[in-house]
Structures are given as structure tokens and as C-alpha cells.
Amino acid sequence: MSYYDIDAILTDAEKVPCKFELDIPELGYLDNNPAQPLKSGTTVGLPLWLAELLALANRAPSSADEEAKSFVSLNLPPSLSNEVMSALKADPRAVPLRDQSHNFYGLGTRMLDLFEEKEICAILRRTFVTRAADIALHAGKAGATDDMGIGGGEEFLRGLEEWERKLFKKAHDGAKGSKEWMEGVKKHRR
Amino acid sequence: MALSLPSGLVPTEVAFLCEMEMITIVPRQRLESIPMLSGKTPALRPPRRADLPLWLALLLKKQRRANIVPPPWLLPASLQEIVHLETNYDPEAFSPPPPPPMRSDGRGVARPYATTTRSGNEDKELILAPPFLPSCTQDAPSGYLPYHWLEIAETLLAHAADDIPNAPEVRALLRDLQEVRAAKMRASTRHLEGGGGVLNIRGVGAMELAESRGFVLGVVDGVRKLGASAEAGRREELERGDDEDESDDDMGL
Amino acid sequence: MYGDLGNKLVQQAKRTQNLAHLPPYQTELVRAVTREVRDLDKDVSALLEPFQGSFHPTDDQAVACTLLVNHLSMRRNKRCLLAYHHTRTDRVEELVWKGYDVVDLAGQQVRDGSGNTSSASSTTNGNGSMSNLSPQEEDYVRQYSDLLAAYKGQWTDIDLTGSLEPPRDLFIDVRVLKDAGEIQTEYGQFYVRQGDVERLIAQGYLQKLS
Amino acid sequence: MDIDDILREVDPASQSIPAETRDLQALTRAWVSERSSPELLQYVHILPYPPIAPTTPVLTRRFPSVYSWPADGLFERINDRIKQQIERVEEMTGDMDPKTNFALIVIQTELERFKYLVRSYLRARIAKVFEKSIAATADLRARLSETEQAYATRHQALLHNHYLSSFLSAFPPTLQNLNDTAGNISMIETPDLDTAVFIRLLKETLVEGHGTDMDDDMDGKSGDIVILRWSDAKSLVDSGHAEVV
Numbered sequence: 001m002s003y004y005d006i007d008a009i010l011t012d013a014e015k016v017p018c019k020f021e022l023d024i025p026e027l028g029y030l031d032n033n034p035a036q037p038l039k040s041g042t043t044v045g046l047p048l049w050l051a052e053l054l055a056l057a058n059r060a061p062s063s064a065d066e067e068a069k070s071f072v073s074l075n076l077p078p079s080l081s082n083e084v085m086s087a088l089k090a091d092p093r094a095v096p097l098r099d100q101s102h103n104f105y106g107l108g109t110r111m112l113d114l115f116e117e118k119e120i121c122a123i124l125r126r127t128f129v130t131r132a133a134d135i136a137l138h139a140g141k142a143g144a145t146d147d148m149g150i151g152g153g154e155e156f157l158r159g160l161e162e163w164e165r166k167l168f169k170k171a172h173d174g175a176k177g178s179k180e181w182m183e184g185v186k187k188h189r190r
Numbered sequence: 191m192a193l194s195l196p197s198g199l200v201p202t203e204v205a206f207l208c209e210m211e212m213i214t215i216v217p218r219q220r221l222e223s224i225p226m227l228s229g230k231t232p233a234l235r236p237p238r239r240a241d242l243p244l245w246l247a248l249l250l251k252k253q254r255r256a257n258i259v260p261p262p263w264l265l266p267a268s269l270q271e272i273v274h275l276e277t278n279y280d281p282e283a284f285s286p287p288p289p290p291p292m293r294s295d296g297r298g299v300a301r302p303y304a305t306t307t308r309s310g311n312e313d314k315e316l317i318l319a320p321p322f323l324p325s326c327t328q329d330a331p332s333g334y335l336p337y338h339w340l341e342i343a344e345t346l347l348a349h350a351a352d353d354i355p356n357a358p359e360v361r362a363l364l365r366d367l368q369e370v371r372a373a374k375m376r377a378s379t380r381h382l383e384g385g386g387g388v389l390n391i392r393g394v395g396a397m398e399l400a401e402s403r404g405f406v407l408g409v410v411d412g413v414r415k416l417g418a419s420a421e422a423g424r425r426e427e428l429e430r431g432d433d434e435d436e437s438d439d440d441m442g443l
Numbered sequence: 444m445y446g447d448l449g450n451k452l453v454q455q456a457k458r459t460q461n462l463a464h465l466p467p468y469q470t471e472l473v474r475a476v477t478r479e480v481r482d483l484d485k486d487v488s489a490l491l492e493p494f495q496g497s498f499h500p501t502d503d504q505a506v507a508c509t510l511l512v513n514h515l516s517m518r519r520n521k522r523c524l525l526a527y528h529h530t531r532t533d534r535v536e537e538l539v540w541k542g543y544d545v546v547d548l549a550g551q552q553v554r555d556g557s558g559n560t561s562s563a564s565s566t567t568n569g570n571g572s573m574s575n576l577s578p579q580e581e582d583y584v585r586q587y588s589d590l591l592a593a594y595k596g597q598w599t600d601i602d603l604t605g606s607l608e609p610p611r612d613l614f615i616d617v618r619v620l621k622d623a624g625e626i627q628t629e630y631g632q633f634y635v636r637q638g639d640v641e642r643l644i645a646q647g648y649l650q651k652l653s
Numbered sequence: 654m655d656i657d658d659i660l661r662e663v664d665p666a667s668q669s670i671p672a673e674t675r676d677l678q679a680l681t682r683a684w685v686s687e688r689s690s691p692e693l694l695q696y697v698h699i700l701p702y703p704p705i706a707p708t709t710p711v712l713t714r715r716f717p718s719v720y721s722w723p724a725d726g727l728f729e730r731i732n733d734r735i736k737q738q739i740e741r742v743e744e745m746t747g748d749m750d751p752k753t754n755f756a757l758i759v760i761q762t763e764l765e766r767f768k769y770l771v772r773s774y775l776r777a778r779i780a781k782v783f784e785k786s787i788a789a790t791a792d793l794r795a796r797l798s799e800t801e802q803a804y805a806t807r808h809q810a811l812l813h814n815h816y817l818s819s820f821l822s823a824f825p826p827t828l829q830n831l832n833d834t835a836g837n838i839s840m841i842e843t844p845d846l847d848t849a850v851f852i853r854l855l856k857e858t859l860v861e862g863h864g865t866d867m868d869d870d871m872d873g874k875s876g877d878i879v880i881l882r883w884s885d886a887k888s889l890v891d892s893g894h895a896e897v898v
Contacts, residue, residue, distance in 0.1 A: 170404030193780035206609035387862025417865035
């Protein structure tokens with residue numbers, strides 16, 4: 001991951017559910033309630049940049065026989081819920097991923113780092129590759145006709161999350177570059 | 191940011207590279223040797239043929255100072271053979287690239303085209319590859335598409351169509367080739383999901399590569415990132431397996 | 444919440460990546476995020492004060508957690524600010540490579556019609572004219588231009604800032620249509636350097652042959 | 654037929670490739686590699702060592718001693734030749750003989766091609782220097798030419814000063830550095846060495862690649878074009894068994 005990468009930073013702002021494991025007087029504002037202490041057991045949606053390290057930081061055990069615990073325990077975000085996974089399993093193309101999260105796969109890889117979820121991992125990979133084939137088709141067409149808007153191109157782009165948009169752009173630029181070169185050569189024909 | 195180009199050569203750069211391919215010409219005028227940066231050009235004496243880099247051959251052609259001898263693989267019969275190969279032989283693989291050109295070392299041994307270089311005290315061989323192999327000269331084999339096939343063919347059709355026998359048929363055969371090979375390129379993405387470590391696409395051409403590079407590598411990298419946790423888990427298990435094997439050995443001792 | 448303003452900056456940076464021009468510098472937003480960092484730092488000092496330098500995370504886990512949250516928020520804001528500025532300097536450098544100098548860049552307005560001409564958020568530079576660059580960015584352009592000039596000087600024959608399009612058609616065939624003074628009509632057809640005759644072609648003296 | 658031509662045609666060994674041509678081959682390969690690899694490459698690892706050939710031009714040839722950029726001399730050599738060729742063009746320009754004129758067209762066209770190659774190569778390197786704050790690590794610094802090193806250092810200082818004057822100096826002192834590696838993200842950027850690349854095999858060789866579900870190996874033939882991770886390709890490229898395409 002790159003420190004200055006804008007997409008990585010935006011992915012870091014995606015929220016995940018966190019359950020606090022202790023009372024914290026100063027942090028009521030995280031639950032939109034600055035006047036009150038944040039109670040143990042409260043679940044708050046926190047951005048990854050905060051959630052991940054709060055979950056990973058071991059607070060020191062208060063007595064010798066107590067095990068080290070985290071400040072918060074994490075849960076999977078709604079975009080990786082069972083419902084979404086079932087829908088993707090049924091038909092990867094039918095889900096507008098961008099509505100789930102602008103950084104759907106970015107968030108997914110971060111969560112897979114934290115949770116051992118083999119099935120989610122497999123579903124995400126299959127989804128990515130299946131949809132990539134679709135992206136290649138649309139982008140190739142758009143690149144060769146030099147038109148993004150026609151044939152539902154814009155509509156198609158709207159449903160793509162960030163990784164997919166980048167992939168679309170690469171496929172589009174490749175098709176366009178090769179077409180432009182070809183036309184440039186042919187212009188010289190007598 | 192000093193460079194706003196994507197990683198990997200784009201089509202215009204590939205075309206530039208292809209212009210370094212050697213091609214055979216028949217001079218129509220005498221021309222003395224020219225001291226170029228990359229070495230002296232051969233003196234041109236009509237009708238003796240000579241091999242020159244494509245960009246220079248085109249310059250001579252445009253000035254009607256020379257005609258171009260199309261490479262044997264670009265003749266209709268050869269292209270028909272390749273179309274047949276592409277469609278009937280293997281539905282997935284590209285037709286094979288030309289065999290590496292060899293030449294005699296004067297002592298009875300056939301050797302690949304290479305340059306000997308020296309680093310420190312040892313001689314090191316630099317094996318040549320396109321565009322520095324004679325894969326588009328009159329001596330090139332027919333029935334094989336070289337790495338820069340599409341760029342060479344299109345460029346020659348654009349600037350030297352009158353030197354190519356039956357140019358309309360050549361054009362039509364090239365369209366067929368482009369189509370059947372594009373389908374193969376698309377199909378190769380199916381193998382990318384597999385998550386293996388090596389994928390061989392022998393026979394692919396430079397322009398085909400330039401067009402698909404960003405997308406193909408994007409998919410490979412995406413699959414890797416999505417599978418990173420699974421891969422790490424697999425490696426841990428492997429290591430643990432190795433450790434167990436070792437401890438078994440220890441017990442055996 | 445802490446970090447929300449920083450996020451706005453990063454969204455600005457994301458937008459900048461997709462624009463042809465450089466949008467106005469977000470002076471107010473940068474100031475606000477910087478202020479947030481200072482406030483968080485003060486909070487840390489205030490939280491630690493009662494402990495007189497002998498704070499043990501074990502003894503007070505709620506404080507330890509609050510400190511961690513503050514610390515992470517500061518680091519997050521730092522990353523957002525750096526990424527925002529980094530994206531802009533990246534773009535500025537690209538423009539300097541293309542030959543723009545500080546006068547071009549500082550005088551640059553939001554030119555394209557689609558972009559909102561948000562002159563309200565533009566900064567006013569020393570001369571009173573509106574600029575999309577911050578005064579610090581203007582300095583940066585000057586220093587970077589000097590650096591680039593020094594580096595370029597090592598490769599005088601190459602013209603390092605020249606085109607990255609592969610050269611083609613350096614010379615072209617032209618047909619002379621009317622007498623253009625120095626070019627005589629004696630031969631009727633010439634092979635000349637394209638760059639040298641572009642104007643004559645545009646003016647109709649010469650015709651380019653394919 | 655000129656005797657030179659006859660000699661060239663019967664000359665058995667590869668040495669018949671003139672030194673100048675070999676330099677173009679080396680430069681071209683360096684350019685393609687640098688344009689196609691995810692990380693800044695250490696050196697132009699093809700090192701033409703010109704024997705005295707009949708085509709030896711009237712140039713002072715500097716023999717390479719160290720095997721790294723730019724000490725191998727390739728760029729100095731090419732730069733020198735470009736300079737001389739420009740001088741030649743200037744001399745020839747006065748001569749209006751149509752025959753000379755065509756030679757001039759050829760020479761100038763080739764000159765532009767060389768200038769473009771060197772320019773694109775250097776720009777591809779500089780872009781990588783800027784993207785990744787290479788000045789920060791000694792290993793990466795060692796891959797730069799002296800000029801590039803000076804440039805990288807100065808650039809890093811300019812950037813840091815710019816950040817300081819824009820906002821960073823208002824931060825608590827401990828947060829003013831740009832080399833923080835604490836937490837789960839390092840500020841020092843490194844290229845992703847597992848990025849996939851295309852390589853062409855130049856010799857028969859075993860190709861091993863790490864994959865997500867399994868690690869593969871393959872008996873590679875000369876001319877194979879293979880997709881694999883850069884981390885797996887690098888050793889093949891360094892040893893001359895493969896080139897990046």
C-alpha cells in the first residue's frame with residue numbers, strides 16, 4: 001500500500017462496525033454524543049484508519065490472570081454481508097458494486113487481511129474476473145468507437161467500483177491507442 | 191511527474207521499435223554509404239539487394255529511390271497457411287513464432303544471433319531478439335508470423351503496396367488473422383483467474399501485447415491482491431508442513 | 444468527527460487527478476485540518492497533564508484508548524494533507540515539464556467551461572491577481588523550474604523536455620503551388636523538414652503529399 | 654562488391670555486428686525494460702565491449718570499468734556520438750549538392766530517433782525517481798547516476814520544504830518528518846515488486862513463478878512470452894535469460 005495513494009486513502013475512510021469493549025468518557029463524540037461517555041458494548045461505524053489499529057492494539061491486561069484484549073472488536077461491513085455475497089454468487093454481473101462501496105475490492109482486501117474468510121475471498125475473486133471480461137468487452141467497444149456514452153457505456157461505468165474503473169480505462173486506452181495508430185498508418189495509403 | 195505514459199510500450203512506441211527491423215530493398219539509384227550513429231549503411235548499387243532498417247527503407251521508398259522486397263511470410267500463400275494454422279491447429283494457442291535464425295560460426299557450428307559483450311573479465315553473450323533479428327528480410331522463413339507482424343504488414347501495405355504481390359488478398363488475410371488472434375487473446379484472460387504463477391502466451395505479437403497489456407496485467411494484479419490472504423495462508427501451511435517433515439526426520443534419527 | 448475535513452481534501456485531490464487543469468488551492472480547508480492537528484495535540488497534553496509524566500496505560504485504559512484515537516487522528520490528517528499537496532505538486536511538475544513557468548501558472552484561471560469558476564476559494568497572491576496556486580506553490584514552481592533547468596543542462600543535445608511521441612515524418616514531400624520567395628518552383632517537388640514548412644503549407648504555398 | 658561487404662558477409666562470428674549497432678541494441682533494450690518494469694532498474698546490464706572492428710569510427714571510446722549506470726559508458730558514448738553527429742549535420746548543411754542532401758536527411762532522421770530513445774529512457778527513470786521517494790533508501794540510490802542522485806536529493810528537499818511551509822511546520826515536532834514507518838503504513842514508498850510483467854525468454858531455462866493458488870514451474874523455450882510476477886522475473890532478466898517486453 002502506498003502512503004500517498006489517493007484511492008488507498010479513500011479506502012481507509014470506509015466505515016466498518018466496531019464494538020467498544022470498555023467505557024471511555026472522552027469518546028462519546030464517536031457515537032454523536034459528546035456529552036456522554038462511550039459505553040462498553042456500543043457499536044459504532046468507524047473508518048478503517050481508526051478501526052483497524054484500535055482492534056489490533058492490545059490494551060494491557062488489568063490483572064495478571066486477564067488476557068490481553070483489544071479496545072474494540074471488528075465486524076464485517078455491510079458491503080461484505082451474506083446478502084451481498086449470495087447475490088454475487090448468483091450473478092456477479094447483476095450487482096452494481098459501486099452502490100455497495102466505491103472501493104469495494106479495496107475494502108474487501110483490507111477486511112480479508114483481518115478476517116479469515118475463505119469463502120468471501122473466493123467469491124470476490126470470481127466476481128472480479130467475471131466482471132473483468134465484461135469490462136474488456138465494453139471498454140474495447142468504447143475505445144474502438146471512441147465514444148463512452150453510446151450503447152449504455154455511461155450506464156455501465158456507473159456501476160463499476162474504483163478498481164474496475166481503472167481496469168476499464170486501461171482496456172479502453174489500449175484499444176484506442178492501437179486503433180489510432182492503425183488509422184494513422186492507413187492515412188498514408190495512396 | 192516527468193512521464194505521463196503508462197508502464198509498458200504503447201502502440202506508437204511499438205511502431206517505433208518495429209521500424210528498427212531489417213528489411214530487404216532493391217535500390218533504383220546508386221547511393222554511397224552514409225555514416226549513421228548506428229553504423230555505416232551499405233553502399234547501394236542497383237540492382238543489388240541490401241538489408242536496411244525499416245525506417246530507412248521507407249524513406250528510400252517514399253523518394254522512389256528503392257523498392258521493397260516483402261518478407262516471405264507476407265505473401266498470400268504463406269498467410270493462407272498461417273490462417274489455416276491459427277484456425278485449425280490449436281483453438282487456444284497462437285501459431286508458433288519463427289524459429290530462431292542461426293548462422294555459421296565458420297567452424298562448422300550453427301549459432302544463434304548474438305553479440306559478445308564483456309563485463310569485468312568475462313565475455314558475456316547478448317542474445318538478440320526482435321527487432322534485431324532478421325525476421326522480415328528476404329531470407330526470413332515463410333509460414334511464421336514474427337513478433338512485429340502486424341506493424342510491418344500494415345506499414346508496408348500503406349507505403350509500399352505496389353511492391354506487395356496481390357495486396358488486396360494480403361489485406362483480407364491480415365483481417366482474418368487479426369480476428370482469430372484477438373479471440374485467442376480474449377480467451378487467455380480466462381486462465382488468469384486460475385491463480386497460477388506462470389502463463390505462457392508464445393507467439394503473441396507486439397501490437398497485440400500493447401493493446402491488451404494494461405488490462406491483462408490489471409487482472410493478474412487484481413487477482414493477486416484479492417487472493418493475498420489466501421496465498422499467505424497457503425504458504426504458512428506449506429512451511430508448517432515442511433517443519434513437520436523435518437521433525438519427522440528428526441524422530442527418524 | 445476528526446478526519447472528516449481531511450477526507451474532503453483527499454476528495455479534492457481525487458477530483459484534481461481527473462481534471463485537465465489545476466483547481467484552486469483549498470486554503471481554508473488546509474488551514475482547518477492543520478488546526479485540527481494542533482487541537483488534537485493540545486488534547487493529548489491536557490489528557491496527560493494530571494499524570495505528571497508517569498502515565499501507565501495499564502492503570503487507565505480509557506485514557507490510553509483516547510490517546511490512541513487522538514494520535515491516529517493526527518496521523519490521518521497528516522496523510523490527507525500530504526497526499527493533497529503531493530497530488531498538486533505532481534501536477535505542477537508535469538506542467539513545468541511541459542514548459543509552463545510561474546507566470547503562466549500563477550496567472551492561470553479556471554479556463555474550461557465545465558469547471559465551476561470558483562474564484563471565491565482562489566487565493567490572492569502578492570500582486571493582487573487571482574491564482575489557483577498558493578504562494579508556497581508559486582515558490583515551488585520557481586525552485587522546481589530551476590532544478591529542472593539544471594538537470595536538463597546535463598543533456599543539452601537530447602532536449603530532455605522534448606516530445607515523448609516517437610518521431611515520425613521528420614521530412615515530408617511537398618508540391619510547390621505558388622512561388623514562396625526563397626523556395627523556387629524549378630523542380631516542382633521537394634523533400635523538406637516538416638517543421639520548417641508548416642507555415643508555408645498553412646498559407647497555401649506548398650501542398651503536402653502523402 | 655566492396656571488399657568491406659565481402660568481409661562482413663563471410664566474417665563468421667557475431668563480432669561482425671559493428672560496435673555502433675550493438676550500442677543501439679543495448680540502448681533499445683534498456684529503454685524497453687525501463688519503460689516496462691515496475692521498479693527502477695539498476696543498470697544497463699548489456700555491456701557492449703567493442704573489439705577493434707574495421708568500422709571503428711574516429712571516436713575516443715571509453716572502456717567501461719564498473720558494471721553500473723552510468724559508469725558502463727554506454728550513455729556517455731552515445732551522448733558523444735550524438736554531439737559529433739550534430740556537428741556533422743552543421744558542416745553538411747552548407748553543402749547544397751542534392752546527393753549530400755539526401756544523406757543529410759537520413760542522418761537527421763536517425764539523429765532524432767536516437768535523441769528520442771535517450772530522452773524517453775531518462776524520463777522513464779526520472780518519473781520513477783519522483784514517484785517513489787528513492788532518495789530515502791541507500792539500495793535504490795545506488796541505481797542512480799550521479800546526476801540523478803543529485804536531482805533526487807534536491808527534489809526531496811524541495812518537496813519537504815514545500816510541505817513544511819504550507820502546513821507541516823505548524824505540526825507538533827514529532828510529526829514533521831517524512832520518513833515515519835510506525836503503524837501499519839510506511840511513509841517511504843517502495844514499488845510493488847509482485848506486479849505482473851511480460852518477459853521474453855532468450856534461452857532455454859526453467860521459469861518458476863509464485864501464484865495465488867499454486868506455484869508453477871515451466872521448461873521455457875527461447876522465444877516464449879510469459880506473464881509472471883516481477884519478483885520472479887527479475888533474476889531471469891538480470892542473468893540475461895530473458896528480457897522485459
